[in-house]
Amino acid sequence: MIDTREEVSGWCHPMTTTAIKAAGLGKRYRIGVSRASNKTLRESIVDAATFPVRHLRALSSSTRRATRLDSSHIWALRDLAFEIPHGQVVGVIGRNGAGKSTLLKILARITQPTAGMVDIYGRIGALLEVGTGFHSELTGRENIYLNGAILGMTRKEIQRKFDEIVAFSEIEEFIDTPVKHYSSGMSLRLGFAVAAHLEPEILIIDEVLAVGDAAFQQKCIGKMSDVSEQGRTVLFVSHNMAAVRGLCSRALWIDKGALVQDGAVDDVVDTYMRQTLATLGDGQTKLSDRVDRKGAGPVRFTTFATRLVGGQKEDPLRVGEDAQIILGYESENEQSIGEMIVFVHLIDSFGNGITMLSNHLEGTRFSRLPPKGEITCTIPRLPLLPGEYIVNLTCRMGQTLSDKVSEAAMMRVVEGDYFGTGRQLASKQAVILLDHKWTS
Amino acid sequence: MTSLGARELPIEPESSPVHLQIRPSHGWARIDLGELWRYRELIYFLTVRDITVRYKQTILGALWAIIQPLLTMIVFSLFFGRLAGVSSDGAPYPLFSFTALVPWTFFANSITAGSNSLVQSANLLKKVYFPRLALPLSAILGVLVDFVLAFGVLLLIMIGYGVPITLQALWVIPLSILALVAALGVSLWLAAMNVQYRDVRYAVPFLTQLWMFLTPVAYPSSLIENETLRSLYAINPMVGVIEGFRWALLDTGTAPGPMILVSTVVALLILLGGLFYFRRMEDSFADVV
Numbered sequence: 001m002i003d004t005r006e007e008v009s010g011w012c013h014p015m016t017t018t019a020i021k022a023a024g025l026g027k028r029y030r031i032g033v034s035r036a037s038n039k040t041l042r043e044s045i046v047d048a049a050t051f052p053v054r055h056l057r058a059l060s061s062s063t064r065r066a067t068r069l070d071s072s073h074i075w076a077l078r079d080l081a082f083e084i085p086h087g088q089v090v091g092v093i094g095r096n097g098a099g100k101s102t103l104l105k106i107l108a109r110i111t112q113p114t115a116g117m118v119d120i121y122g123r124i125g126a127l128l129e130v131g132t133g134f135h136s137e138l139t140g141r142e143n144i145y146l147n148g149a150i151l152g153m154t155r156k157e158i159q160r161k162f163d164e165i166v167a168f169s170e171i172e173e174f175i176d177t178p179v180k181h182y183s184s185g186m187s188l189r190l191g192f193a194v195a196a197h198l199e200p201e202i203l204i205i206d207e208v209l210a211v212g213d214a215a216f217q218q219k220c221i222g223k224m225s226d227v228s229e230q231g232r233t234v235l236f237v238s239h240n241m242a243a244v245r246g247l248c249s250r251a252l253w254i255d256k257g258a259l260v261q262d263g264a265v266d267d268v269v270d271t272y273m274r275q276t277l278a279t280l281g282d283g284q285t286k287l288s289d290r291v292d293r294k295g296a297g298p299v300r301f302t303t304f305a306t307r308l309v310g311g312q313k314e315d316p317l318r319v320g321e322d323a324q325i326i327l328g329y330e331s332e333n334e335q336s337i338g339e340m341i342v343f344v345h346l347i348d349s350f351g352n353g354i355t356m357l358s359n360h361l362e363g364t365r366f367s368r369l370p371p372k373g374e375i376t377c378t379i380p381r382l383p384l385l386p387g388e389y390i391v392n393l394t395c396r397m398g399q400t401l402s403d404k405v406s407e408a409a410m411m412r413v414v415e416g417d418y419f420g421t422g423r424q425l426a427s428k429q430a431v432i433l434l435d436h437k438w439t440s
Numbered sequence: 441m442t443s444l445g446a447r448e449l450p451i452e453p454e455s456s457p458v459h460l461q462i463r464p465s466h467g468w469a470r471i472d473l474g475e476l477w478r479y480r481e482l483i484y485f486l487t488v489r490d491i492t493v494r495y496k497q498t499i500l501g502a503l504w505a506i507i508q509p510l511l512t513m514i515v516f517s518l519f520f521g522r523l524a525g526v527s528s529d530g531a532p533y534p535l536f537s538f539t540a541l542v543p544w545t546f547f548a549n550s551i552t553a554g555s556n557s558l559v560q561s562a563n564l565l566k567k568v569y570f571p572r573l574a575l576p577l578s579a580i581l582g583v584l585v586d587f588v589l590a591f592g593v594l595l596l597i598m599i600g601y602g603v604p605i606t607l608q609a610l611w612v613i614p615l616s617i618l619a620l621v622a623a624l625g626v627s628l629w630l631a632a633m634n635v636q637y638r639d640v641r642y643a644v645p646f647l648t649q650l651w652m653f654l655t656p657v658a659y660p661s662s663l664i665e666n667e668t669l670r671s672l673y674a675i676n677p678m679v680g681v682i683e684g685f686r687w688a689l690l691d692t693g694t695a696p697g698p699m700i701l702v703s704t705v706v707a708l709l710i711l712l713g714g715l716f717y718f719r720r721m722e723d724s725f726a727d728v729v
Contacts, residue, residue: 029727105726106462109569112723118462132567135489137496142489149485150568 017121018083019202019233020107024116025080026257027102028073076102078257079116084235084250086122086201089228091244091265092237093272094254096292096406100237103254104128104206107235122233125152125200131191136180140171140190143179147194161197168219169193184399189216196223202233207240221246239406241269241351273349277388280410287408288330295403299337301393303328304409309378317411319433320418323382325357325411329395331371340366340402344377345392346384346411354389354431383433385425386415465723471715476571483578490553490582505586506593508549509541516541520658529660529692535601539689540657540682542594543619546587547678548648550620553579554627555644559634562729572722573715576627580620587616594689603690611688615681618700622677622707628714632721635729656682660692661699674699677707 077099084090094100105111107118108126133150134143144165148158158165166175169190171182179187205224224247228234238244244251244265251268253261261268279285288302307315309322317323325344331337344357357377359366366375393408394401415424418433425433476483495501513534520526521533528536557579558565558572565572591612598605634640655678656663664670674680674696680703683696 109460109462110566110726112465113462114464116464120460120462121458123458124460126568129567133561133564135493137493138489142492146485146489149482150564150570152570155481155484 017086018119019086019088019122020082020084020118020120020235022083022116022118023081025077025103025106025113025118026075026115027077027099027106027111028075028114030073075114075257077106077113077254080254080257080259081116082252082259082262084233086233087231088250089234089236089248091248091251091269092235092254093239093241093244093251093269094260095276096239096294098254099257100254101206102257104204104235104237107204120202122201124202124204125198126204127151127195127198128204128206129191130188130195134179134187134191137178139178140166140169140175140182143190144194147191148197151195151198152200153198165193165197168196168223185216192216192220196220200232202235203227204235204237206237240353241273241347242353245269245351269351273351273390276390276407277349277410280390280407281388281412287328287405290405290408293403293405295395295401297402298332299329299340299395299397300332300403301327301395301405301408302330303374304391304393306411316414317382317384318414319384319386319416320381320420321416323379325377325379326374327377327393328374329369329372334371336371337369337397338367339398340369341396341398342375343392343394343396345394347390347392348431349388349390352431354384381418381435382413382416383418383435384413385427385430385433386413387427388412471719472571476573476577479571479574482570483574483581486574486578487581490579491585494582502586502589505589509538509545509590510593512541512545513538516658526659527662529662529686529690531603531686531690531692532601535597535603535690536660536686536692537658538594538597539686540655542587542590543616543681543685544652544655544657544678545590546583546616547619547623547681548652549583549586550580550623551626551630551648552644553583554623555630555634555640557627558631558725559638559641559729565726565729572725573628573718576631576718577624580623580627583623584620598689605689606691608688608691612685615684615688615700618677618684618704618707619681621711622681622703625707625710625712625714628711628718632714632718632725635721635725651676651678655679660686661696667698671698671702674702675706677703677710679703680707 080099080103092100092103102111104126105128106113107120107124108128110126110128131143131147133147135146138146144162145155145158149155166172169186169192171186171190174182174186179190182190221243224234224236228247234247236244236248248265250263251261251265251272252259253268253272261271287304288300293300303326305326305328306317307324307326308318309324327342327344329340341360342358343360346354346357348354357379359375359377369375389411390407391409391411393403393405395403418425495504498504500507516537517534521528521537526533531539554576557575561575564570564575595605630640630644654676661670661673661679661683664673674683680696680700684700686692687696
């Protein structure tokens with residue numbers, strides 16, 4: 001890393017100067033702030049009657065109010081310090097709820113830090129969501145202008161790039177159709193197309209790549225590498241370790257609001273993956289107790305188990321033998337569940353996505369399920385190499401996300417005889433096994 | 441294999457030496473109107489959005505901008521003009537009340553749109569940075585278009601009644617700005633409060649209704665005979681606006697100078713206070729909304 005401490009005060013040659021410098025950065029939230037914040041005037045008046053002084057402070061500043069010590073607080077981010085030179089592409093990794101999003105929001109100036117400071121040298125653009133501000137009643141064309149302006153582009157800039165944006169989005173024919181008639185994939189593509197044409201010197205991106213179909217994702221990753229090759233500074237927050245490895249040269253690992261490791265991307269991702277596997281392997285935290293999950297419910301995953309067909313639960317899976325994954329689920333309400341779609345994403349210890357198992361892909365419809373129970377997925381002749389795999393679980397009810405737990409469990413696969421010849425393929429040579437025949 | 445350290449690639453030479461400092465907020469922050477000006481295109485697009493979306497999927501479309509004050513005028517003319525026989529300073533009562541209803545409808549719709557602007561755009565607040573003032577400002581500018589349409593109808597009614605349009609009518613421009621200042625000021629207070637207290641949403645319709653009866657829309661301010669008291673009445677900034685409108689367009693009574701002066705001072709104070717209150721609350725909008 002370059003020491004730029006003396007250059008902070010002045011603007012020197014961009015190649016060697018600091019783009020982002022954070023010191024002592026902290027953000028404190030009050031627990032349950034979303035519930036407590038929209039309190040009614042009546043509650044406030046009651047407050048006022050009892051503690052007039054406190055009420056005055058509450059009215060004048062909610063951040064002040066948050067510093068009161070009679071309610072519990074959490075530091076979403078604490079004492080974070082780092083420095084990023086111009087032209088570097090940095091990945092920010094960590095579990096859900098580790099503080100990545102909070103860091104992003106502070107850098108994007110959406111929320112204010114409680115402590116510390118950040119200095120940013122250069123024009124900054126932040127992408128926390130695809131298609132922010134899209135209005136369903138407006139046409140694709142109108143939304144391009146609106147979204148572009150929201151992201152900080154000038155009208156001239158949008159006009160200049162308009163054709164390119166439309167071409168990138170692949171929705172030329174529908175550009176004058178209101179967005180409400182678009183499929184979700186189409187509006188995502190349009191949103192990303194606008195975002196991809198944003199050209200700030202410093203770009204902050206939140207997992208926007210985790211959307212769209214595979215081909216479009218590939219296109220987006222391509223566009224992102226273009227951006228980083230143009231020498232722009234990028235801060236990329238993601239769960240996709242393969243993408244982080246591919247795009248970034250350096251990574252920051254944040255856990256429980258603090259910086260755990262800062263260094264070359266491969267070192268940081270490796271340590272992160274090792275630690276994640278170790279944590280999942282020790283079985284300390286039960287899946288049903290995990291709070292770092294997304295989705296509106298009602299269905300949540302409660303257990304994850306694997307077994308060999310005819311074997312015992314908790315047995316490791318064996319290469320080449322029929323394997324079963326058993327998912328326990330529970331619904332908040334008593335009614336039976338219909339149309340549940342489950343995704344099991346397998347990731348290897350390097351962070352590469354290996355494959356996805358889903359009843360949606362395979363064609364099974366769980367049209368009627370009891371409110372609480374288990375579903376089983378059988379994989380004949382497991383074609384995975386020995387090793388430890390990270391499992392991400394997602395459950396959808398129709399279009400809505402019901403539950404999503406990243407790094408939900410660890411799945412161990414031990415050596416076995418896939419080909420029936422007793423011969424093995426080493427893990428370094430491959431990621432999966434393919435059944436095959438030779439003829440002459 | 442990528443290496444740690446700055447990549448040896450030049451960035452665009454025109455890169456401007458922008459230095460952005462992010463610090464925890466302390467006390468009363470500075471109001472950055474320059475930044476608001478830099479974001480003028482965003483304000484423009486948000487205004488266009490509001491106007492485009494407002495009358496989508498309606499049969500009457502922009503006619504709604506006219507129907508609202510027009511129907512109110514008819515009801516007022518029947519009940520206050522005919523039945524109650526309220527004085528209209530010598531002008532025909534329908535014209536007398538419509539002249540007031542045009543700026544009043546603008547004011548009332550502005551504070552309704554303005555006070556909801558932040559909450560309605562909660563997702564924007566949580567996902568992207570821009571000067572938050574752009575939201576209430578563009579909401580009000582969107583309503584301004586309705587005002588211009590309704591004003592056109594007012595001119596037509598004046599011609600219909602054979603009222604001459606004189607140079608004095610130009611006073612309408614500064615008076616409209618005064619109405620805008622008052623509407624923006626009140627909106628800033630209400631919008632910022634609405635983020636924290638959703639009660640505002642329920643209070644605003646009631647507030648505008650009450651405020652209308654406290655404003656000489658259906659009746660003339662000449663009901664108050666004492667000159668000093670009448671000037672005090674103009675602490676309600678819409679009193680100055682409406683009496684000014686009537687004087688400029690219908691030439692009722694003498695020029696309401698002191699009233700407009702009082703109204704202007706009060707409107708500016710509300711706006712200034714609103715700006716500071718809004719600015720102070722702004723930093724926590726994204727966390728609270």
